[in-house]
Amino acid sequence: MGNYVNSKDTGLRGVYVANTGISMIDETAGKLFYRGYLISTLTKYSTYEETAYLLMHGKLPVREELERFSSDLKSERKIPSEVLKFMMQIPKESPPMDVLQSTISILAHYDPDIYDQSKEAHYKQSIRIISKIPTVIAAWDRIRKNMRIVEPTDNLSHTENFLYMLFGQRAPANIEKCFEVAMIAHAEHSFNASTFAARIVASTNAHVYASIVAAIGALSGDLHGGACYQVMKNLKEIGSPDKVERWVIDKLANNKKISGMGHAVYKTVDPRVKILDKCIRLLTENIEDYKYYQMIKLIEKYTRREVKKLRGVEIYPNVDLYSAVLYNLIGVDCDLYPALFALSRSVGWCTHIIEQKYPDPPLKPVLYRPLADYKGLYYGPDGGKYIPIDKRRG
Amino acid sequence: MGNYVNSKDTGLRGVYVANTGISMIDETAGKLFYRGYLISTLTKYSTYEETAYLLMHGKLPVREELERFSSDLKSERKIPSEVLKFMMQIPKESPPMDVLQSTISILAHYDPDIYDQSKEAHYKQSIRIISKIPTVIAAWDRIRKNMRIVEPTDNLSHTENFLYMLFGQRAPANIEKCFEVAMIAHAEHSFNASTFAARIVASTNAHVYASIVAAIGALSGDLHGGACYQVMKNLKEIGSPDKVERWVIDKLANNKKISGMGHAVYKTVDPRVKILDKCIRLLTENIEDYKYYQMIKLIEKYTRREVKKLRGVEIYPNVDLYSAVLYNLIGVDCDLYPALFALSRSVGWCTHIIEQKYPDPPLKPVLYRPLADYKGLYYGPDGGKYIPIDKRRG
Numbered sequence: 001m002g003n004y005v006n007s008k009d010t011g012l013r014g015v016y017v018a019n020t021g022i023s024m025i026d027e028t029a030g031k032l033f034y035r036g037y038l039i040s041t042l043t044k045y046s047t048y049e050e051t052a053y054l055l056m057h058g059k060l061p062v063r064e065e066l067e068r069f070s071s072d073l074k075s076e077r078k079i080p081s082e083v084l085k086f087m088m089q090i091p092k093e094s095p096p097m098d099v100l101q102s103t104i105s106i107l108a109h110y111d112p113d114i115y116d117q118s119k120e121a122h123y124k125q126s127i128r129i130i131s132k133i134p135t136v137i138a139a140w141d142r143i144r145k146n147m148r149i150v151e152p153t154d155n156l157s158h159t160e161n162f163l164y165m166l167f168g169q170r171a172p173a174n175i176e177k178c179f180e181v182a183m184i185a186h187a188e189h190s191f192n193a194s195t196f197a198a199r200i201v202a203s204t205n206a207h208v209y210a211s212i213v214a215a216i217g218a219l220s221g222d223l224h225g226g227a228c229y230q231v232m233k234n235l236k237e238i239g240s241p242d243k244v245e246r247w248v249i250d251k252l253a254n255n256k257k258i259s260g261m262g263h264a265v266y267k268t269v270d271p272r273v274k275i276l277d278k279c280i281r282l283l284t285e286n287i288e289d290y291k292y293y294q295m296i297k298l299i300e301k302y303t304r305r306e307v308k309k310l311r312g313v314e315i316y317p318n319v320d321l322y323s324a325v326l327y328n329l330i331g332v333d334c335d336l337y338p339a340l341f342a343l344s345r346s347v348g349w350c351t352h353i354i355e356q357k358y359p360d361p362p363l364k365p366v367l368y369r370p371l372a373d374y375k376g377l378y379y380g381p382d383g384g385k386y387i388p389i390d391k392r393r394g
Numbered sequence: 395m396g397n398y399v400n401s402k403d404t405g406l407r408g409v410y411v412a413n414t415g416i417s418m419i420d421e422t423a424g425k426l427f428y429r430g431y432l433i434s435t436l437t438k439y440s441t442y443e444e445t446a447y448l449l450m451h452g453k454l455p456v457r458e459e460l461e462r463f464s465s466d467l468k469s470e471r472k473i474p475s476e477v478l479k480f481m482m483q484i485p486k487e488s489p490p491m492d493v494l495q496s497t498i499s500i501l502a503h504y505d506p507d508i509y510d511q512s513k514e515a516h517y518k519q520s521i522r523i524i525s526k527i528p529t530v531i532a533a534w535d536r537i538r539k540n541m542r543i544v545e546p547t548d549n550l551s552h553t554e555n556f557l558y559m560l561f562g563q564r565a566p567a568n569i570e571k572c573f574e575v576a577m578i579a580h581a582e583h584s585f586n587a588s589t590f591a592a593r594i595v596a597s598t599n600a601h602v603y604a605s606i607v608a609a610i611g612a613l614s615g616d617l618h619g620g621a622c623y624q625v626m627k628n629l630k631e632i633g634s635p636d637k638v639e640r641w642v643i644d645k646l647a648n649n650k651k652i653s654g655m656g657h658a659v660y661k662t663v664d665p666r667v668k669i670l671d672k673c674i675r676l677l678t679e680n681i682e683d684y685k686y687y688q689m690i691k692l693i694e695k696y697t698r699r700e701v702k703k704l705r706g707v708e709i710y711p712n713v714d715l716y717s718a719v720l721y722n723l724i725g726v727d728c729d730l731y732p733a734l735f736a737l738s739r740s741v742g743w744c745t746h747i748i749e750q751k752y753p754d755p756p757l758k759p760v761l762y763r764p765l766a767d768y769k770g771l772y773y774g775p776d777g778g779k780y781i782p783i784d785k786r787r788g
Contacts, residue, residue, distance in 0.1 A: 020768055
């Protein structure tokens with residue numbers, strides 16, 4: 001029998017399941033590093049493309065490498081007309097994450113390298129997916145609103161181009177900047193549920209699309225990528241700052257989770273909070289008058305106070321509490337927030353899929369195959385004997 | 395820091411990650427139980443529908459329950475015309491598992507209960523998925539061959555109807571019987587990679603379709619559901635029984651895996667082997683003349699001998715070695731074998747998704763969030779300092 005580390009259903013909390021060289025979370029210090037660089041360093045100095053290169057290739061690029069990488073991304077932005085046609089056929093009320101999952105799965109049918117198991121083909125497929133996800137999201141938001149689809153343009157960066165395709169015009173410079181910062185801050189986060197799902201699928205030797213499609217499914221859940229959407233739904237439900245305290249107390253009394261508070265890994269404030277907080281302040285002239293900002297501060301304050309009182313433990317805000325408010329300021333519909341998360345995280349997923357299939361130093365890739373602790377009877381009802389149907393007890 | 399059980403990339407082998415009441419593998423005795431019933435009991439006495447009911451509801455049904463369940467499955471066989479239209483648009487050479495992944499993802503857009511988080515809605519969605527997978531597979535095989543799509547019929551059982559839709563006419567009785575046995579034997583197998591992926595996605599609160607789509611992705615890999623397809627490709631590549639010995643020796647000398655041999659969990663012969671072996675014999679008049687059967691027996695013999703010689707360990711055949719030959723006898727194209735696996739396993743996946751979201755006894759469902767052991771430098775190249783691009787070393 002195996003190691004009995006985890007005989008309860010604890011979701012593998014605190015269990016190391018693999019090695020990685022991609023990112024590190026110092027959960028006590030509240031620090032997040034991509035390839036040895038603090039995310040605060042990257043959000044301050046770097047771009048989304050450069051950060052993507054860093055994640056995928058393990059080092060910051062020289063100018064030529066970055067130009068080549070950015071140009072590769074640009075050249076893959078368009079999606080085949082057959083896929084756009086499909087998107088125009090699906091019901092307009094379909095949730096954006098479901099549409100993203102279907103569409104990325106369909107894009108696999110049009111990738112000429114789908115059978116190629118080489119590392120190079122995996123990079124190519126990854127570039128295509130990272131580049132096409134923004135196009136799919138923007139196209140879907142316009143299709144469902146009966147608006148003209150805006151084609152990608154080569155003149156803009158990865159994140160600028162997304163906002164351009166979404167809004168049909170360039171966003172103001174400070175919004176473009178803050179959106180890029182948010183995308184850098186969400187690009188990678190080690191073995192969260194979506195990345196873990198992608199790695200498990202990749203471990204069977206499935207292709208990049210199949211693995212990304214699994215990750216999108218995981219991200220769609222409201223305990224993961226759906227949490228920032230849930231935060232905004234909560235803010236709208238609460239309505240005003242004076243009602244936050246009562247709402248928090250009621251939620252906790254009913255043993256409900258407060259979206260945006262607490263984290264499976266961090267034992268202190270999520271380092272992305274400070275970065276997004278700064279962006280929100282940058283985009284808001286009179287921060288004291290901005291209702292949603294006041295409300296998340298109060299959610300934080302009262303949840304900390306009440307959780308301390310009820311359970312005697314500290315609880316801290318996480319990235320979703322702040323990204324919800326930032327995305328609202330940027331002007332994105334709230335049911336699209338999880339899709340923005342996917343847009344950013346696609347680079348982390350692809351990097352993990354490649355690491356899973358081509359581990360460095362070259363180890364043999366391993367199929368995930370854990371055990372489950374069976375809690376039933378060895379031999380079932382009636383000693384496992386098959387009782388003919390008409391003699392069974394109801 | 396967490397429990398350091400697994401500082402190497404071992405794919406969680408031998409690690410218990412959760413509790414389950416659905417199935418049990420006795421890896422030493424080589425026994426597989428669904429809800430406390432040996433699979434040999436179920437393949438002998440039960441039907442696919444009854445086994446599906448047992449898995450999903452934890453007990454064998456009384457007549458009324460079985461009739462209701464079978465009738466619910468029958469009523470959900472058809473797929474919306476919009477989805478068939480989509481299938482007719484995708485490139486004919488797309489791999490069946492990719493098509494299945496896309497199509498199930500698209501079916502989510504047409505499920506009226508997609509937002510419903512109740513346990514009942516999860517059962518409903520599960521029934522729809524289990525019932526529609528055969529329709530999608532059969533339709534795709536006919537679409538890609540430019541043949542008329544055969545609509546499902548209410549007069550046949552779940553597995554009979556699939557063969558009818560696939561072949562355009564009823565299969566002979568012994569083929570129908572053996573196919574049903576194979577589908578019962580593949581219906582559930584605890585925490586393999588596809589089931590695990592489905593549970594991780596479900597643990598985020600994602601819906602049943604999103605989770606099943608992840609499972610299909612995992613099953614598509616040749617280290618998982620793709621293995622039986624790989625076995626048939628190997629048999630065709632080898633060509634004749636007299637070439638098996640050389641082929642096995644060469645493969646092992648090149649450190650390659652022999653598909654159909656060895657298992658991540660069983661420490662003896664996979665119990666499904668005996669069941670499928672019997673089916674193959676039942677469908678073959680002169681078994682001594684049946685080339686592929688002779689070849690898998692020789693693959694088993696020489697792989698055991700050589701692995702023992704090279705590594706000093708025993709290796710045993712697994713289900714894929716035999717299912718490949720059985721599916722060939724049934725007359726299914728070999729690139730469709732993994733899809734047959736999905737057809738059967740869909741019931742196991744759905745049951746695990748429901749168990750994950752509604753654990754019994756009612757525990758709080760837990761999001762999967764393991765840790766990864768970061769092997770890079772805490773502060774990266776240049777101490778994690780951001781060097782301006784033109785000053786970087788190439």
